Amino acid sequence: MDRRAFLGDVGRLGSAVLMTPSLERFVAPGPKAPEAIRVGIIGCGSVSGVYLPHLTKSPYVKVVSLCDRIPDRAERRGEQFGVAHRYPSIDAMLAGEPFDLLLTLTDMQEHGHLNRQALEAGKHVWSEKPLANTYAEGWRLLELAREKSLRIWGAPAVVTSPHFAFMSRQIQAGALGRVAAAHATYGHLGPTWSSFFYEEGGGSLPDLGVYNLTTLTGLLGPVRAVMAMTGVITPMRSIDDKGDVRVTAEDNAMVLMDHGGGTFSHVQCGFNYFDPHGHEGAGQDRATISLVGTHGAMQLIGYDWEPNGVDLASADHEAFERHVTDAEGYVWEQGASYVAECLATGKESLIRPEHALHVLEIIIAARESQSTGRRIPIESSFRWPVL
DSSP states (O other): OOTTTOOOOEEOOOSEEEEETTEEEEOOOEEOOOOOEEEEEEOOSTTHHHHHHHHTTOTTEEEEEEEOSSHHHHHHHHHHHTOOEEESSHHHHHHSSOOSEEEEOSOGGGHHHHHHHHHHTTOEEEEOSOSSSSHHHHHHHHHHHHHTTOOEEESOOGGGSHHHHHHHHHHHTTTTSSEEEEEEEEEOSOOSSOSGGGSTTOSHIIIIIHHHHHHHHHHHOOOSEEEEEEEOSOSEEEETTTEEEEOOSOSEEEEEEEEETTEEEEEEEESOOOOTTTTTTTTOOSEEEEEEESSEEEEEEEETTEEEEEEEEETTEEEEEEEOOOOTTOOGGGHHHHHHHHHHHOOOOSOOHHHHHHHHHHHHHHHHHHHHOSOEEOOOOOOSSOO
């Protein structure tokens, strides 16, 4: 771990403690509290309004600067959260107040080049999904980070939830026997606050499917091949500040994955899914991820980004039993706070860039499968089990 990646150092308490009027005793040497990671945020739209409350409560984070191409948005967030330095461009931000970690919360089409600029300027990066706009671009970013002894991570943070940990450990312990199949679903009726979701480089796979793809690959291991169908259900969308726009990215997708050894999984996602819980998904009480094996079955209740429990049944206990009803503080927006803590303390992160790039390759392969009608091999991998 390089100097920037571990900002806390070991020191001594410099003052003596007077124990009695006639006797002094000195505090034994001990580690200092880790210094807070200085964070700069680019993209001050709706997502920043969820990230910032979590970040500003973290003892490992000091948000020092904000940036948005619409300056008023950065100004409003700065006033709201007490961040003094605000910039209209990434160039101005990188030349301004020093910081350690960039959070990229912009339109997804901008992520690749912004993340590259940050790395070139010597900054660590936490990027909202996707990490890059193509698989090749993503690997170039990771190689650049390694060359510069920097760290880069990509959302989502689903592998840090207690629900994921429980499910992974049950699988590794053999509670399901040999896992045969898994299914995941996530969708809503689509956002109206920006058109980038529906434009080239957007789509339901990098916005929605990415959660389930990350969870299932994290649970079952890297994917060897993909077959998929993607399409457009709603060809025109009404956007708040633009009116009607034409949809050019998939708003409906079905992805079938081969994890090897005969184990298959399936993800469906889209912007055309009626859900009484709405876009926020709060209070979802049905299973959105299910796995079945030779000895048992398991279901995640609620979405993997907002889980409410895990149901488990097996040959030893055939009725489903509810587990992990306490999220233990897990929220989907904790990813940046989590990696800042890892930088500050030296703790190893469960979120790894190789995993994010593997999921990005699956998304690209799904679109290739739709366009060619072929089964597409997957070349990348990541360290598995995740925990």
